[in-house]
Amino acid sequence: MRVMAQVAMVMNLDKCIGCHTCSVTCKQTWTNRDGVEYVWFNNVETKPGVGYPKRYEDQERWHGGWQLDRRGRLKLRAGGRVKRLLNLFSNPDLPDLDDYYEPATYDYDTLVNAPAGPHTPVIRPKSAITGRDMAITWGANWEDDLGGAPEHAPADPNLAAMAEKVRMEFDQTFMFHLPRICEHCLNPACVAACPSGAMYKREEDGIVLVDQDRCRGWRMCVSSCPYKKVYVNHRTGKAEKCTFCFPRIEAGQPTVCAETCVGRLRYIGLILYDADAVLEAACVPDPRDLLEAQRRVFLDPSDPEVVQAARAAGISEDWITAAQRSPVYRLAMRYRVALPLHPEYRTLPMVWYIPPLSPVLDAVTGAGADADDPDNVFHAVTDLRIPLEYLAGLFSAGDTEIVAGVLMKLSAMRAYMRARTVDGTVAEDLLEAVGMRAAEMEEMYRLLAIAKYDERYVVPAAHREDAAALSAQAGGCSLDGDGGPGMSDFHPAGVTGRRGDGRLGLKLFVRDGGTA
């Protein structure tokens, strides 16, 4: 067992009102620069809908993520190492700018500079790429609140997998919002696809980053990420992605998207996991087993054995305590209401979602029944295949049982708390139906409904003193000991030095030449 810690997120989709505050604050913080106009580290999609970039979930087209080959081994869907290198000159799986959208700005100066005339001056959209006049025909949230859904939404790849046809008439369909950031996967396909080794997963907190100094612009990460959350900066020619706001996380603060979330629907906390078990979990043959396989990779932070192993792995006490308080662990593992987005991509994503009950409640109300009656909701959950199948396609590789179980829990929680507060009774039958204890149910209610700031975000600050201690320890070469291969003490000083990432390089090519 090799214990590692991961900063993870859960989003409670029932609370998302699609206000895009997360997207806007994220953009203002991270991507308000030339070259990344079209880049949204955080975006909010309306589902059903094609998403951003268009049809990114269609892996038949983009070949993102992993798949098992005929012998059951895990392979990048876009092909093996040799094939990657052969596709270096032209990547057949890379989305075009038009699959995102052409970013536009306006010639605002016209408003103040226009010569006097009979008409009020009008600003016109100009392409932020070419500077030319353009018509704005698509954007990152073009289908907001099902705008244009009858025309566009049938192209949603999740609908293609469904047996029944979903009607897109506005008053007869269902919808919900899906905020998305980088999944900071346990088995990241983007990292695996990067030819230069510039992308990496941080050992301390699992955040996946691009080393801007080592990225050479081979753009394999963009196509291999099945969530399309790595982007090309067309000005610098380098890849950029959601950083999980690591400077804030290191300071013990939640990400910008979470901090500014109006619906308070985001939860951030630590997950301890067994790094040695990741590959095996990603290799289970049936995609429907991936959820449980990933859950088995997660370690119970209250288990004394795990705590001991975590300490042995150098994880500090406050991080272990934080892992024990983690709202993400509670939602994913204790109450089991949070589910990963598209587990079938086999990347073991670490931003999970509580599926929305609202599509089902809408359907119950639409059928003229009382959505507050849990019996109606329970029946709807099992009888109304359409929203259920759709949600299962997103969150459980098509297994409707799993999504139905979560929705029943959420609906039971509502009814249970209604009985508690309105009638003053304890609805034992509801507890029994979903297999939860009263205390557990009320804790879950508190976390989901009251959702206090310090319960939603349990982020331990990073330990800078570790780095200092470790670098002091590393004062000499560990191979210099008696009998070690370095005992000759031959170090061609002046020839070699440490690069910024710790690798040894020719000093000629090492900036700052190491510290002599």
Add this chain to the structure above:
Amino acid sequence: MNVALWVVVPYIALTIFVVGHVWRWRVDQFGWTTRTTQVLESRLLRLGSPLFHLGAFAAIGGHVLGLLVPKSLTAAVGVDEHLYHLVSVSAGTVAGLMVVAGLGLLLARRLTSPRVRRTTTRADKVLFAVLAVTIALGLSATVGENLLGGGYDYRATIAVWFRGVLTFHPDPGLMAGVPPLFRLHALSAWVLTAIWPFTRLVHVWSAPLAYLWRPYVVYRRRTPIHRSRHV
């Protein structure tokens, strides 16, 4: 004059090449990239880029064979003059045509796609001009002299001189009787050598061959343990 062209120019170019690369590597890791524009335009790139790159690999391989491998060595392994001529002219012509077609497509793409055009830097423009001239001269030398003309045995003169430059025993006299096309090609190649470190051509040295054997998922510590190591 001979000394200036065939001794001074090469060594100036090589010096800029070496010093320029060290300087660029040390101060501009962030700018060290392929400067990919595929996301802006992919239709012409899909054909042009592989044509250009694969053609360039073949051409570079041909130059290594023609310039660095002595005639005596190929003769020793049983390749006679006729066979060498046949292979070098046919493969060289094919490679040259691939490079020309590829570069043509890529240049057309730069000119016709407003998105790509806007990303083109001054260094790019200089590079494309020098590259185009060098390739055009090289291809016309191969086709004009060796395919259509009587054939010129550059391995007796240019190759010997080139190896001399690399081993610090340059003999400019060897270049005296060389046909002008070959001479111009060599000179433009030295210009290309000199501007190399300041252009996007540096991505050549980042060819990610290590990808073939490195582990898939890369882990790194937040602060590298060895950062302040004593060396």
